[in-house]
Amino acid sequence: MGADIWTPPTVLLAVDLVILTLRDSRLQVLLVERGIDPHRGALALPGGFLSDVTEDIPSAAERELAEEAGLDAAGLHLEQLSVYGTPGRDPRGRVVSVAYLAIAPRLPEPVAGTDAANAWWTPTDVALADHTRLAFDHRQIIVDGIERARSKLESSALATAFCSPEFTITELQQVYEAVWDVTLDPRNFYRKVQSVDGFIVPAGPTRKTENGRPARLFRAGPHTVLHPPMTRPPRPADMARTPA
Amino acid sequence: MGADIWTPPTVLLAVDLVILTLRDSRLQVLLVERGIDPHRGALALPGGFLSDVTEDIPSAAERELAEEAGLDAAGLHLEQLSVYGTPGRDPRGRVVSVAYLAIAPRLPEPVAGTDAANAWWTPTDVALADHTRLAFDHRQIIVDGIERARSKLESSALATAFCSPEFTITELQQVYEAVWDVTLDPRNFYRKVQSVDGFIVPAGPTRKTENGRPARLFRAGPHTVLHPPMTRPPRPADMARTPA
DNA sequence: ACCACTTCCTGTCAGTCTGACAGGAAGGCT
DNA sequence: AGCCTTCCTGTCAGACTGACAGGAAGTGGT
Numbered sequence: 290m291g292a293d294i295w296t297p298p299t300v301l302l303a304v305d306l307v308i309l310t311l312r313d314s315r316l317q318v319l320l321v322e323r324g325i326d327p328h329r330g331a332l333a334l335p336g337g338f339l340s341d342v343t344e345d346i347p348s349a350a351e352r353e354l355a356e357e358a359g360l361d362a363a364g365l366h367l368e369q370l371s372v373y374g375t376p377g378r379d380p381r382g383r384v385v386s387v388a389y390l391a392i393a394p395r396l397p398e399p400v401a402g403t404d405a406a407n408a409w410w411t412p413t414d415v416a417l418a419d420h421t422r423l424a425f426d427h428r429q430i431i432v433d434g435i436e437r438a439r440s441k442l443e444s445s446a447l448a449t450a451f452c453s454p455e456f457t458i459t460e461l462q463q464v465y466e467a468v469w470d471v472t473l474d475p476r477n478f479y480r481k482v483q484s485v486d487g488f489i490v491p492a493g494p495t496r497k498t499e500n501g502r503p504a505r506l507f508r509a510g511p512h513t514v515l516h517p518p519m520t521r522p523p524r525p526a527d528m529a530r531t532p533a
Numbered sequence: 534m535g536a537d538i539w540t541p542p543t544v545l546l547a548v549d550l551v552i553l554t555l556r557d558s559r560l561q562v563l564l565v566e567r568g569i570d571p572h573r574g575a576l577a578l579p580g581g582f583l584s585d586v587t588e589d590i591p592s593a594a595e596r597e598l599a600e601e602a603g604l605d606a607a608g609l610h611l612e613q614l615s616v617y618g619t620p621g622r623d624p625r626g627r628v629v630s631v632a633y634l635a636i637a638p639r640l641p642e643p644v645a646g647t648d649a650a651n652a653w654w655t656p657t658d659v660a661l662a663d664h665t666r667l668a669f670d671h672r673q674i675i676v677d678g679i680e681r682a683r684s685k686l687e688s689s690a691l692a693t694a695f696c697s698p699e700f701t702i703t704e705l706q707q708v709y710e711a712v713w714d715v716t717l718d719p720r721n722f723y724r725k726v727q728s729v730d731g732f733i734v735p736a737g738p739t740r741k742t743e744n745g746r747p748a749r750l751f752r753a754g755p756h757t758v759l760h761p762p763m764t765r766p767p768r769p770a771d772m773a774r775t776p777a
Numbered sequence: 778a779c780c781a782c783t784t785c786c787t788g789t790c791a792g793t794c795t796g797a798c799a800g801g802a803a804g805g806c807t
Numbered sequence: 808a809g810c811c812t813t814c815c816t817g818t819c820a821g822a823c824t825g826a827c828a829g830g831a832a833g834t835g836g837t
Contacts, residue, residue, distance in 0.1 A: 298546070342627050372631050516821085723814085
């Protein structure tokens with residue numbers, strides 16, 4: 290406890306975005322190729338530093354969402370994920386990054402074409418494969434983001450954020466199946482989803498054609514917390530290990 | 534896209550701690566009285582700036598836990614809560630605070646006596662009462678911390694962190710009742726808690742006396758996620774309206 | 778028009794879980 | 808021994824879940 294004038298250290302503040310969507314019935318994450326050092330050429334999450342010292346952190350996340358992903362934050366689920374600030378994670382200095390989780394509906398196919406056009410949707414299993422080179426600690430951030438999405442699918446209406454404003458129950462089921470990496474019984478899923486109060490509401494008498502019998506359309510209901518929650522079937526891979 | 538040399542802005546990084554415990558069958562939070570401006574004299578969460586630019590953020594949280602609360606981080610649940618960095622939340626500059634949620638077992642009664650002795654356990658309803666003056670945005674941080682604890686009691690074994698290493702089922706029930714602010718049926722609670730795989734395990738043939746029949750002792754089991762989860766009964770305040 | 782095929786949706790049924798309630802077990806105290 | 812306290816085991820009806828069958832509503836082929 291010296292009596293000298295001590296001033297607290299300063300850090301560089303960044304935001305990183307885990308943007309998830311459903312394409313080809315697979316969970317995909319948006320990655321960009323880094324054009325500058327460090328980690329030039331490696332894949333990374335969209336993100337960047339605060340533009341100026343007066344910028345709000347959620348605003349920075351929305352700005353990066355538009356600049357690097359070409360996505361409009363309006364009508365897009367965006368929530369804070371966690372903070373990553375281990376010393377040495379960025380060689381440029383002490384960088385503390387606030388990670389955000391964004392969920393994009395499947396519709397906006399063309400992500401590129403905007404400012405930073407070198408962005409690709411990547412299936413999550415590919416992004417997390419051993420041979421994929423990810424910058425910084427972005428691998429861990431992606432893992433955390435996916436786990437957050439998996440968890441929130443149980444207790445919240447987050448699944449509707451993966452869908453267009455109007456969607457069928459089958460589409461909703463595909464969200465659960467892709468994110469949880471399971472297969473669900475359609476009949477039980479129909480029953481369960483419609484019994485949860487305020488989860489989804491019928492969207493007019495409209496219907497939608499594709500191949501078989503037309504499906505009814507729904508939209509997100511008024512409730513964001515699910516009572517009772519959706520139950521995730523136990524994955525066979527989760528064998529319990531007992532730490533001593 | 535200017536060609537000028539742009540340097541990202543720097544911010545001051547702080548940690549704040551929401552430390553919850555159970556005292557007198559009530560959920561209580563540790564608050565300190567601020568001795569310096571801004572908000573001198575107001576109540577605040579324990580916390581402070583990073584000590585130096587090389588300090589890890591979790592380490593800073595543990596250091597503040599020891600310095601301001603006199604608690605040892607070992608064997609204490611500590612998890613990151615969220616980040617609070619709205620411009621203007623601190624008049625000294627752009628301060629971004631990483632909030633942590635800590636759960637303390639009921640035993641360590643004397644919190645004071647250490648470096649910063651002006652720390653008190655405060656029932657959460659008192660801390661959040663309208664007449665209580667809380668510094669900065671700490672009211673919101675406390676609300677978020679309590680909600681996190683409430684939520685995690687459902688799906689994780691967090692409740693055991695409120696208890697001594699060995700505890701009775703009744704003590705565990707009091708945790709749920711205090712945090713959720715509900716009353717639970719002891720008989721159903723016994724059945725439920727013991728049926729959840731790996732939640733609690735019997736702790737030897739030991740017993741513990743107090744007033745009536747001795748209670749069996751348990752300790753935390755190997756699993757930290759609960760299958761199936763504990764279900765929180767709907768609070769009477771949430772009157773559901775059933776649309777026709 | 779009819780059939781084959783696709784997808785969507787409704788029903789049934791047994792096992793399990795939940796909420797409500799009764800009553801016995803095991804201590805201390807007078 | 809009684810009486811009080813607290814702990815714990817049982818029972819039972821209703822709700823929920825997982826597994827499975829079969830009808831409803833479209834499209835396309837012949």
